[in-house]
Amino acid sequence: MRVQESYLHHMLETLRTRLLTMGARVQQALDNACYALVHRDAELAQKIIDGDCEIDAMENEIDEHALAILACAQPVAKDLRFVISTVRMVLDVERIGDQAVLIARRALSLRDRPPSILIGDLESYGARSSLLLHNALQSFQNRSVQQALEVCLSDTDTVLLTEEISRKIIDSVVDQAVDAHLGMHALLVVRGLDRVCHRAQNIAEHTYFMVQGENIKHRPHAAIPDTMR
Numbered sequence: 001m002r003v004q005e006s007y008l009h010h011m012l013e014t015l016r017t018r019l020l021t022m023g024a025r026v027q028q029a030l031d032n033a034c035y036a037l038v039h040r041d042a043e044l045a046q047k048i049i050d051g052d053c054e055i056d057a058m059e060n061e062i063d064e065h066a067l068a069i070l071a072c073a074q075p076v077a078k079d080l081r082f083v084i085s086t087v088r089m090v091l092d093v094e095r096i097g098d099q100a101v102l103i104a105r106r107a108l109s110l111r112d113r114p115p116s117i118l119i120g121d122l123e124s125y126g127a128r129s130s131l132l133l134h135n136a137l138q139s140f141q142n143r144s145v146q147q148a149l150e151v152c153l154s155d156t157d158t159v160l161l162t163e164e165i166s167r168k169i170i171d172s173v174v175d176q177a178v179d180a181h182l183g184m185h186a187l188l189v190v191r192g193l194d195r196v197c198h199r200a201q202n203i204a205e206h207t208y209f210m211v212q213g214e215n216i217k218h219r220p221h222a223a224i225p226d227t228m229r
Helices: 002-039 042-050 052-073 076-110 119-142 145-152 155-174 181-211
Strands: none
Touching: 002 042, 002 052, 002 076, 002 119, 042 052, 042 076, 052 076, 076 119, 076 181, 119 145, 119 155, 119 181, 145 181, 155 181
16 A cells, blocks of 8 residues: 555656646746747757647646546646646646747837837836736645635736737827837737736646645636635
């Protein structure tokens, strides 16, 4: 029995490490994509695009490892919740990597254009999205329910910020402060960063389920403890 428990513990720890490694890789890709966009770094943007296949491979490895745990170790209770949560999280992490590629492609499209009046807002939103992802991954790493809830409660701010920046972009195009081509790319970046934020919130929800055994997905804010609101 002790040998079996030791084997399961090793498999679970390996799964945890692989997910955190993938998360760190995606976090770096997102940061680099935003940097490439702001600083018109075409070489860095291309590296992000070329490196996406490695992130996809990491997703497949994690899925296969999780299936091996379910098939061979047959975890129960909190260990089973951990495996289920990890399988859910890895999809969100991979999709954030896809958004980093999207932003990198926008950086390539705009590489020959001078910075616009919109760049400050995009840079700020990129930093916020990156911080939200960092906090979500950290909540998983530390099994922190409080930090997970803080990320979950950021959804209203995300919606408002997305609407505010999108409106500013549209107004800038209407006023001819920026051309329609640039405005289109800026809106695509905002949409991508909005999705990053929502994927980060998903990761936090999975962490909460992993630790507490309770699903708070689609749960109204009234259901969140008063101390967190």
